[in-house]
Every structure is written in structure tokens, then in C-alpha cells.
Amino acid sequence: MNAIAETPIAVQQKTTIVFTCGLAALAGLMFGLDIGVISGATQFIQREFQISDHMIEWIVSSMMLGAAIGALGAGWMSAALGRKRSLILGGVLFVLGSLLSGLAWSPETLVAARLVLGLAIGIATFTAPLYLAEVAPEYIRGAMISLYQLMITIGILVAFLSDTAFSYSGNWRWMLGIIAIPGMLFLLGLFVLPDSPRWLMMRGRRQEAADVLQRLRGDSDQVAREVADIEEQLRTPQKGWHLFRENRNFRRSVGLGILLQVMQQFTGMNVVMYYAPRIFQDMGYATSAQMWFTAVVGLTNVLATFIAIGLVDRWGRKPILYTGFGAMATGLGVVGAMMHLGIATHAEQVFTVVMLLTFIVGFAMSAGPLIWTLCSEVQPLKGRDFGIGCSTFTNWVANMIVGATFLTLLNGIGNAATFWLYAALNLVFLLITFALIPETRNVTLEQIERNLMAGKPLREIGR
Template sequence: MKSTINIGYLVFLSVVAALGGFLFGYDTAVISGTIAQVTELFGLDALQQGWYVGCALVGSIVGVLFAGVLSDKFGRKLTMVISAVLFSTSAIGCALCADFNQLVIYRIIGGIGIGVVSIISPLYISEVSVAQYRGRLVSLYQLAVTVGFLGAYLVNYQLLAYAETHTNPGTDWFDLIFVTEVWRGMLGMETLPAVLFFIIIFFIPESPRWLILKGQDVKATNILKKIYVSAKEATFQVNETKSVLTFESKSEWSLLLQPGILKAVIIGVCIAILGQFMGVNAVLYYGPSIFENAGLSGGDSLYYQVLVGLVNTLTTVLALIIIDKVGRKKLVYYGVSGMIVTLLLIGIYFLFGESLGISSIFLLIFFLSYVFCCAISICAVVFVLLSEMYPTKVRGLAMSIAGFALWIGTYLIGQLTPWMLQNLTPAGTFFLFAVMCVPYILIVWKLVPETTGKSLEEIERYWTSSK
């Protein structure tokens, strides 16, 4: 079958959808370079500062709730267009906003875009992919997220450097955005990839599986012919999907309550929310603060954080290459085991490192090792699993439920990490993260089937036959 697959076309479709992941990563990470400037300009107190950081997460939760319904009703492609419009509106609005309230509103709009794209991009890639390449193609989305993180760090650094070299700014709009109030430029630069995403979406087709679900078999067949080249194979795939849909005559919500599918939804919710309490977002969001707690200067902390972002990106590339060869579950076994070890080592360093005079370079090594283990396992696997676990008819809705759990976890960890660092100490915080890895690995071991190399229809039959 490999010789009849148009892999170049598949990669193109996946890269276009994955661009939404880049916007996700950029919009999430860019905030880190603007907090101090926005706080000073608008005279924010601690609560207002927390609201500025967290308001986009609230938007993400809203976006996740609507993403599945929109994609199931109007299609995967139109929903991606909506997310591109939201990102563009947010970026332009943040750059030109008149006051803090407007800034928050536009950040919430961008957060809604994040929530929508976090569901729809991996879902679309999963539905257009073929079984033997699906893992690495969906992983392109996670790779794009990490590149977005790195891109935001680099843009923030370059724009700040540019602003600092222009000590006599003018009064026009350009100097306001890129010199006097450079945070506007940091947030506004997202306009470029957002507009590109909006334009390029129109060059990809609708998901063939969604078209089959809506009874548009001819359109679906024509798209599948471009993917499989063989008309016979395209027809087989249409019939394969339709054979599963014959068992899905019930409404979406009643279908979710069927024993096997309900089990899949609950498992998806568990791995989505548990993954947030294993430390990854705490490291990505609060890395500089954590490094400063270890006695490093602000400059060294920022440099260490850039290294964390670089390792995260490069490791995701490796995960993309091996995920369909090693398998989803094995990556989780190896990676999460490594996370437990490195989290314990980080906790031990915070307990004894300073008193024993141990160099901070060991803390950096432990952190980078943790990021490697995390990026090659749960970060690479979670969106792949969530995008392929559910039946076609309820895939968008079920992913929204799991995505809602994921974003609730992200919001909670964002709010709780400063409290935990202060009250549990850094050592206690990282020991807690290590403990939370245990139920995750047990759930994947006992309850999640190995989906590597299986078609979406085969995976669907596993859950619908499971009681």
C-alpha cells in the first residue's frame, strides 16, 4: 500500500493544519515577555497581573467547548478558518488596544482561537492520514506548538533588543508599537502567521471522513483518490468508514453514553488532565522563576529557559520520527519513567544542592533531561491518542470533552504553581509532580490499546465492542 500513497500531498495537508499549532504555541508563550511592561504601563496589582496572564486560558476553555460542536456541524476546514480569524483579530487588537480592558478582551479572543485549534488541527490531520503514517503526521502539530514557543521567545528577544537600541523614539504608530511600548509588537507579530494560516486553509480540502458522515461520498472519494492514488483503495476507504457509521444511528450525546465509547471518553479525560499535573507547563510557564529560586541571576534564568525550549523542539522532531515505529504506549512507558527519575533528581537538588555547594549546571542537566523525557512521550502522544480514539460521528465532541479537561488542568496548574512553589517549596512541588506520573503510566498500561498501525475504523471497532 505504501507505494500507492501520495505522501507529499499528505504532508502538505498536515503541515497546513499544523500551522494552527504554531499559533497555539506562539500565543501561549509570547505573554512571558510582556508581563513586566504591561504591569508597569497600566499599574497592575497582583490580581490584575494574574488575570492578564490567565485570561487567555479562560478563552481557551470556551474555545474547546465549542470546537467539537462547530467541527461536527460545519466541518473541520471551516472551523480552522474561524480559528485563524480569531488569532488575527486578537493579534491586531492587542497591538492597537487603547487600555487594559481592551487588551484583556483581545487576549480572551486569542485564547478562544487556541482552544478551537487545539482540537481541530490534530483531528483534521488524523482524519486525512493513513494508518502507517498517522502518528508522525499528527505529531507535526505538537512539533509546531514547540516551534511556536521557541518562535515567541526569539521574537520577544529580538524586538526588545531593537527597542533598546532606539533611545530616541518618535511619536508615530510604528515607534509606539516597536519601541516605546514594544509589548504591542510582541503580541502583534502573531498577525503574520495568523493571516498566512487563514489564506492557506483554502488550499486544502475538507476531511473526507466528515464528508462521508454528511453523505457526500463523491467528494470524499475524490479527495481520497489524491491521497491513495488508487481509485480502488479510495473506494475501499469510503466503504470502510460507512460500515462503521451504520452502527451510529443514535444521537451524538446518546452515542457518547454507550459503554465502550464512554470508557474511551473517560480515559481520554484522565490522560488529558493528569498530563498537566506532571510538571511540563509549570516548567514552560515558570521556568525562569524556578531557576531564580535556585539562586541564578535573571539573565542566566532566561538563557536556561531558551535551552529548555530548544530541547523541547528538537526532541519533538525525534518523537515525530519514531512514534510510528516504537509505538504510542512504549514511548509513554520509557518517557514517563524518565520523567519520574528526573523530577526526583530536581527535587533532591532543591533539598540539598545549595547546602552541598552543587553547581547549578546539574539543575540545568536535570531540567533538560526532564524536558527530553516529557517531549518524547506525553507531549508527542497525547494529541495523537485523543485524535484517533473516538468514533467518527462523535470525534469532535469527544475531543472537546477531553480538551476541556486538558485546559482546565492547564489553568489550574498555571494558578497553583506559584502557590506550590511558595508553600510546598520547589522540592515538594517537583516530588508531587513525580507522584502524579504514576497513575498516568498505569492508565496507559492497563486501559489504553496500542493504536500504532491501526486504521481509525479498527480503533473505533475496539471501543464499540468493548463493554
């Protein structure tokens, strides 16, 4: 049997799918760039404008507020305009927000610019995982959605390296403005994406949907089966808010998506991403070392994400989440202990950094990519826009709370207690994973929906 016959889809179609998903996943690159640049820029912004830690928290968290608003509108937009056009609008807003950030003449202007960036990121973080879930076949769906998280980590790393380069001159305007360039390239690339076949079917454009699936799958029998499965799901009369109000099982999946996003944000990962230089400062490192160690955090984040991409469709979602939450709890617990005892020697500094990187690895291989994967998988087709909209909105509200309270926690309860708090939360998330999270490896979206609507317990809807 030849190599192509041994694979579920032909090599040519695999290439087409990976290219399509990779281009859509670049939305994550925009997200990562924005997270990364603000981390390195805050100390220079604070120095130039002579502003307090509280104002810095507002500048950091204003992006999350805009993203929450963007995520709220993205559900309607994605359904009415389509996934592709929504991503294009997000790209336009990203470029505008980046340019305005670099030109900001006051802290208030910077807050407004980051609100615009947030709108772009909110639209993209809703639409990109949804699009990826709808175009990728079940054989590689987990890896393709994880690719979105990989792009986030690459964006963070690139931004950290850029910040490190500009830190020698302290030019925060270039740090914030230069990300408009990859934003423009992403925007241009979006025009070659096909529309989501599932969205086309929802709009009554059956033949166009079949044509897109033929390009992506290359197997006429598989295309016919997938079209039939989608048509079966579309017979459900309710959608969105009506489905949520009238169907208890849909409310369960929405609640699960919301819980998953709360779990992801309260791991503490974005605390490290937004305030990494400040954390390394508290470990006793000088400014130049703070920036370089921040870049090491970004590199570790990228490399560990490949673990998820390689294992998510072989190990499954839950074993990886168990491993990740355990590593995160351990890493943050030890960092808190070191800060409580005092970091006096170089060896103690290095050990504390290693434990912080252990936390980064735990997140990047588990909760980072897999939460987005699961949130895309557990929602039924008729309510997918609404369900993912609710979970994405929750992501950004939780993100905003984390970003707007970290410096206050450090100044209030101290470094050690702050890290212990996040370590304890990761232990709680380990238990929640066991009790509620389903295993969805190698299960079609349609089968997951059938199990959900049949009333199976949430942890069993992937069986």
C-alpha cells in the same frame, strides 16, 4: 520491485499528504507562539502595570479559559461547518486577539485579549488533530498527528527567541503583537486545504469524499475500501450526546480521552512553558540569562519532539509513554531536591538546568504529541466530534488550573515541594499508562472502533 511499489502509498501521494497535514498542523504553531510570548512578557507587564502575582496568573490563565470555551463550541462548529472552515475561523480570531494583546491599555484589556486568543486556540486544538487523524493513512497517522505537536514546540521556540530579542528594550507589546504576522500567513494557507473526507461522508457528499481520498491516497482500490469502511461506521444511528447517553462503550472512550488530557496537563510541562523565566530566577540566574535559558528550553522541546515523530509508528505509543513519564518524574524530582538543598555554585546551577531539560525531553518525546494522537484515535466516528470536544475542553480546564495555581504553590508550599508534587504525579501516570492506555500503532481507526464497541478492555482496543 521499485521504490514506489515497496511503499504503501506512491511518493506523489505521500508528498500531497505530508503537505496537507503539515499545513493543518500549523495550527499548533499558533498555539505555541501564544504559550511562548506570555512567558517572556509577564515580568515586563508586571513592572509596567504594577500588578501582583495573582493578576499575572489571571493574565496567563485567561487564555486557557477562552480555549476551554472555544473547545466546547468547536465540536458543534466542526460538525456543522466542517474542519476546514473551523480552522479558518480560529485563524481570524487568533490574529484579532494578537493585535488586541499588543495594544492593551490595562491589565483587564489584556485579560480580554487573551480570552479572544483562547477562543482561537480552543477551536484549533480541537479541530487540527481531528482533521489530521481523518486525512492521514494509518501508516503515518501517528507521525502526522505528532507533527502538530512539533509545530507547537517550534512556535514556543520562535516566541522565546522573539521575547529574548525584545527583552533588552522591555517592549512586551511587540512581544505579544508580532505573532499576528504568522497568524495571517497561516490563515491564508488554510484556503488551499481539502475538506476532511470523513466529514464529507457524514454530510452525504460521497463523491466529493472519494475525490479527496483519491488525491490523498492515489490508489483506487484503497479509496474504495476506505469509503466502504466509513460508510459502515456511519450506519450507527446515534451520534454525539445521544451516543454518549445510550452507549456504555462510547462513554468509556470519552472517559479515556478526558483522563489522557488530565495526564498531559498535570505533568507540569506548561508550568515550565508559562513561567520559565521565573523558574530560572529561582535558580539564581540574572534576567538576561533567564531569557536565554528559556530559549534553550524551547529548542530542547523542538528537538526532542523529533524523537516522537521518528519512533511513534515504529516503537508504538506505550513504550514511548513509559520512557517519557519516567524521564519527567526523574527530572522534576531532582530539580525539587536541588532547590531543597540549595543551589549555591555554578556547577549546581548547570546540573539543575540539565535535569529540567531532561524533564522537557521526556514530555516532548511522549505525552506532548502522543496524547493528542491517542485522543484522536480512540473515539468512534459517530461520536468523534463530541469525544474530542470533551477531551479538549478538559485539556484547557486542567491547563487553566495549572497556570492559575503555580505561583500560588511556589509562594505557599515552596519551590521544592511544588516540583516534587509534579514528579509524583508523573509516577502515577506511568502506572495509568500500563493499566488503561491502548497500543494503537498500525491499526486503522475503524478497527479500533470495532474493538471498542465490542466491549474489549480499553488497553486492548488497539489489538
